[in-house]
Amino acid sequence: MHRKSLLWHIFLPFLAVIVLSLVLITGYTSRSLRDFFYQQSSSDLTTRAHLMTDEMVPLLLRDDEAAIQRTCEVRGKASDTRVTVVAPDGRVIGDTREDPAGMDNHGDRPEVREALAGRVGSSERYSATLGHRRIYVAVPVRHDGSIIAALRTSHSLTSIERALAVVQQRIALGGLLLAFGAAVISFVLARRISVPLRQMKEGAERFAAGQLGTRLSMAPDSEEIGALAETFNGMAEQLQDRIRTIENQRNEQEAVLASMVESVLAIDRDEVVIGINRAATELLGIEPAMAEGRTLQEVVRNPDLIALGKGVLGGGGPVEGEIVLRRDGERHLQVHATGLQGLEGQRLGALLVLNDVTRIRRLESLRRDFVANVSHELRTPITSIKGFVETLQNDPPADPDVARRFLTIVNRQADRLQAIIDDLLSLSRLEQEGGSAELAREATPVRPLLQDAVDISTARATDDVPTVRLECVDDLEVMVNAPLLEQALVNLLDNALKYSGTATEIVVAAHAEPDLIVVSVRDDGRGIAPTHLPRIFERFYRVDKARSRNMGGTGLGLAIVKHIAQAHGGEASVSSTLGEGTTFTITLPRRPDVDRAMDA
Amino acid sequence: MHPHLNHAFKRLKKSLFTLSAAVEENLHLAVKAVLEGEPGLVDQIRARDLEIDLMEVDFEEECLKVLALHQPVAIDLRFMVAVLKINNDLERIGDLAVSIAEHAPHLTGKDPVDTARKLPRMAEKAQSMLRKSLDAIVGMDADLAREVLATDDEVDADYYETSQELKALMRKDSSQVDELLGMMLVCKHVERIADLATNIAEDAIYMADGEIVRHGRYHASGER
The missing domain is CATH 3.30.450.20 (PAS domain)
Known part of the structure; x- marks a missing residue:
């Protein structure tokens, strides 16, 4: 109309x-x-x-x-x-x-x-x-x-x-003048009513557009319109208050959701993502803008998670499960999926809460592996000892040379057992001392320490030894427990000598950085495959199971290195390229008192 | 778009990405089985591949139903054609993942990965290509799909180099021929998977832009 x-x-x-x-x-x-x-x-x-x-x-x-x-x-x-x-x-x-x-x-x-x-x-x-x-x-x-x-x-x-016609004409003329006058008057009147109304309309439009901070100017000459304007302003104020309250609530909720450590993902009944918090986008490696409005299948693309979501949407109570996410390395996630219910109890969708349990799972598997490995490592020499001792007991060989050979083997296996137990003990001591406070430290010149370690390991090695080169300035000192650091270096050197295979040169180097002392052992041997690198410092982890045991290793050397570094508040790390060689690095923090000692 | 068709497309997309999720998972597991030598994974992969095959058939039937019922045209028809082809490619990738996994038990314990040093990198590239091409479909992102096409050349080069190395090793030491051949096949499968991921990326470009970039037209158009 x-x-x-x-x-x-x-x-x-x-x-x-x-x-x-x-x-x-x-x-x-x-x-x-x-x-x-x-x-x-x-x-x-x-x-x-x-x-x-x-x-x-x-x-x-x-x-x-x-x-x-x-x-x-x-x-x-x-x-x-x-x-x-x-x-x-x-x-x-x-x-x-x-x-x-x-x-x-x-x-x-x-x-x-x-x-x-x-x-x-x-x-x-x-x-x-x-x-x-x-x-x-x-x-x-x-x-x-x-x-x-x-x-x-x-x-x-x-x-x-x-x-008569003249008279009528005059009256008509007068009437016309009157009508014109009436038009002018009504125009003025209409304007006086419509202008404030239009202002009010514009004000209401501003309110509707969300500019609730603006107010209507009052029209003081008309009580009705003035009252209307006041009512409008009151309404705007109330609306603004309410919207502010709602916004605050929403912001609070969003803040709560966003700062949750747990990843939260909400889907509707069609499996379309309707909400996702920051933790979840980071965990799943997706763009927040990409996620909302798309289906779970598109966003996550993990068969187990999709199945979990489906399970909850298909009715039934909360579902719990564990999934493995394989984007950029494996991550174990514990998923709790529950139905989302509306105010009237109708099912709106499902809520998935994801917990990253990768660390826990890894620790668990470490412990499990450790127990299995310890048993295995201890059993091997004992089986051997037992076998030879039983042979000697039940069926003593006539040839004393054979008997002596057997005893030599028994002795060697006993040594091995002892080595393992010594290593385990030193590990557990390191773990207990863990916090560096109890560690006895003294300012130690680095170069002699490196030299000692090199001497010890090359003396032990039987095969033709690759050249070992030392790269270290003479006056470098570090605040450490010298025997421990020496042990760590000996372990690293032993590894380099035993397992680097084709290595022709081993470089033992130490240098100072502003906050750190970096000690490294570098070989140019066969290198280690990248898949092994993350686990190489684990106890009893072996890159090549058969070979390393034959070479008499306990499987604990690198674990001890790591623990020694950690006991000093430092770190042990490794980098390797297949065919080009391996570098093990120990970084030790430089204490302020060490700096002073060096200055003096 | 007609609301019914829209709904049908949503369902198709869901099914396609459920399928792709299973394929991606299987590929990951297969690569893991070879690189880390977990022999128990093979059965798991085979079981999931059966599901994948069923899903593929179901998806195709679903597609045919939609085609018959709604007779989509223009961009909708393009979508249908693309998803049908992607469905096929995904199923092929699933089969190749099983083949890779089946080689795993013969390779473990012999340090086979060391002989094919480029395999982990190739496998990672192939997996990321598959992921990116699927991401490209999700986001209708032709640029991301073009990235995949570029990566395929790298994988091809890696495969060529690795096969040369493996051949040289075979000539030198014939006692290890079995393992080396197995390795060669695994590399070939990975390279094939990269090709199929490229196909999917091409379909993603087709879906997004309506441009056919197969058979080197991409290179000829000089967009690189």
């Missing part, structure tokens, strides 16, 4: 009232004026007729028709009146304008009939003879009580009508 402006709503009724009253007033006035004019004319005509009767009587009695005609012409022309004399039988005897002989019988004219009946008759009609409206008045002409003729006077109405 097309809506008209308020101006039209006010102006049109105004105009209608003005026009209607104008029409009524004009009609009434012209009618009254007309009546007044008629009365005036007819009484005037009556007077003129009476004046002429006396003059006509002798002429009528003489029956002098020519004289009557002349009198009619003369008098009529003098008074601008048409005078007609009609005989009682209706025949026209004299007329101002026409020849009476050519005129038809006037006995049927209403005014004439009245006059012949003895009364004054008047009538107003269109004159066929003259071609315009006229007013007629007829009076009887009496002689001795009998009516001898009727004398009729008539006058044109044209002048009256012209005068």
